[in-house]
Amino acid sequence: MAAAETDATAARAVEIFVALLASRGADPYELYAQLHELGDAATIEPGVVLAFSHAAVSEVLRDPAYRVADAARLDEIWPQWREHPSIFTPSILTSNSPEHERTRGLISGTFTPRRVAQLQPAVEQIADRLAAAMAEHGADGAPVDFMAEFAYQLPVTVICELLGVPEQDRAEFRPKARDLAGGIDFAEDPTVIAAADAAAVWLHEYFGMLIARRRADPRGDLISALVQATGPDGSLTEAELLANVTVLLFAGFETTTHLLGKGLHIILTRPEVEASLRAGTLPVHAFVAEVLRYDPPVHAGTDRWRPEAGELCGAAVPAGAQVIALLGAANRDPRKFAEPDRFNPARADGGSMVSFGAGPHYCLGAALARMEAAVAFPLLLERFPSLAIGGEPVRRGGVALRGLDRLPITVT
Ligand code: HEM
Structure with a gap:
């Protein structure tokens, strides 16, 4: 590629990226389509590369030459990180090999497919309770907000169940977990960041207490299993336990919330999808998989950096460069997916x-998130034969995490 073309590509990529940052809450897919016309990846400022094709995003997430920013890296580029417990905790999400392999091995040894399967009856019960409350609130035909009454409730309650947070403590979790999530999404507002930091401190204190309790008196929950987990290189330290328990809450909450919100919105705005789900001709797992591809909850925030200079799909990546991987763009890459903008649960590709990432940091909770959605949608359709949109949906104003803040529905 000639130098002039490369400059033009970089300039165009910058324009699109600026529009993307400004697009908080708006549909980003037109901008992603424009990025795909530019190729795989582009430099948007010296030392910052934007990866948007499926090939480039997959390479960044899978190739060990790219690393997540860990505490040592942050000490170099942003020493103030220690003042913001919400923005960074040294957990599996933010550690690299060999440390990552050790902690991830210990955690995934406890968070097994069997544990997820055993959780299903509890997920069904929680979903049923939430649906019953929606039925009551919407019995007069008035709209109820699916996000507040169901989508924001189910995942956080399920994580509490998984971790072993006692029922009487759970009501306090949702606002704390939401405040925590608010801090990471390209937040600039100091009050949002302060609320996120306060939530992180609260959650660390709470989990510190619960970990101590489970250490003294283990139960069948995940915290007890994590406390007891040992491997060839020892156990999780107290700091690792705390950070990773908080990450499980944080990573599994609003992500799954938006899978539920987006999924129900698709069902209620595409009569053919609703009809085939109701008739059983569209398997719910295929539907959930296509919701995840078509409109994923996580669009960005999975940045990596590259200590050594290299190449990404032909684009130069200088030593020390930050690479932003756009997951939502990769899922709509026309070079990977046939008719990428068509919602097609029967697609073979x-x-x-990459909605759950790829490579060593691939989502640990993917099976749980899929199971929650596969329980929720059939349950809602069965319980509410005349479910319908009851007002204008309101989008969440994020860039990295995209979804709905309000989804009014009528249930009678
Ligand atoms: C639809 C729901 C979900 C989505 C879209 C999602 C998405 C992701 C993505 C994209 C990553 C990769 C991050 C990276 O590469 O930097 C990730 C990692 C992770 N997710 Fe999820 N997630 C979901 C649900 C969950 C649930 C329910 C849990 C647990 C309760 C969970 C726990 C984790 C953990 C612990 C990691 C870090 C893994 C590691 O760094 O080794 N996630 N998730």
Whole structure:
């Protein structure tokens, strides 16, 4: 590629990226389509590369030459990180090999497919309770907000169940977990960041207390299993336990919330999808997989950096460069997915979507999130034969995490 073309590509990528940052709450897919016209990746400022094709995003997430920013890296580029417990905790999400392999091995040894399967009856019960409350609130035909009454409730309650947070403590979790999530999404507002930091401190104190309790008196929950987990290189330290328990809450909450919100919105705005789900001709797992590809909850925030200079799909990546991987763009890459903008649960190529990431940091909770959605949608359709949109949905104003803040529905 000639130098002039490269400059033009970089300039165009910068324009699109600026529009993307400004697009908080708006649909980003037109901008992603414009990025795909530019190729795989582009430099948007010296030392910052934007990866948007499926090939480039997959390479960044899978190739060990790219690393997540860990505490040592942050000490170099942003020493103030220690003042913001919400923005960074040294957990599996933010550690690299070999440390990452050790902690991830210990955690995934406890958070097993069997544990997820055993959780299903509890997920069904929680979903049923939430649906019953919606039925009551909407019995007069008035709209109820699906996000507040169901989508924001189910995942956080399920994580509490998984971790072993006692029922009487759970009501306090949702606002704290939401405040915490608010801090990471390209937040600039100091009050949002302060609320996120306060929530992180609260959650660390709470989990510190619960970990101590489970250490003294283990139960069948995940915190007890994590406390007891040992491997060839020892156990999780107190700091690792605390950070990773908080990450499980944080990573599994609003992500799953938006899968539920987006999924129900698709069901209620596409009569053919609703009809085939109701008739059983569209398997719920295929539907959930296509919701994840078509409109994923996590669009960005999975940045990496590259200590050594290299190349990404032909674009130069200088030593020390930051690489922003756009997951939502990769899922709509026309070079990977046939008719990428068409919602098609029967597609054969959906398995390569990157909504749960890829490579060593691939989502630990993917099976749990899929199970929650696969329980929720059939349950809602069965319980509410005339479910409908009851007002204008309101989008969440994020860039990295995209979804709905309000989804009014009528249930009678
Ligand atoms: C639809 C729901 C979900 C989505 C879209 C999602 C998405 C992701 C993505 C994209 C990553 C990769 C991050 C990276 O590469 O930097 C990730 C990692 C992770 N997720 Fe999820 N997630 C979901 C649900 C959950 C749930 C329910 C849990 C647990 C209760 C969970 C726990 C984690 C953990 C612990 C990691 C870090 C893994 C590591 O760094 O080794 N996630 N998730």
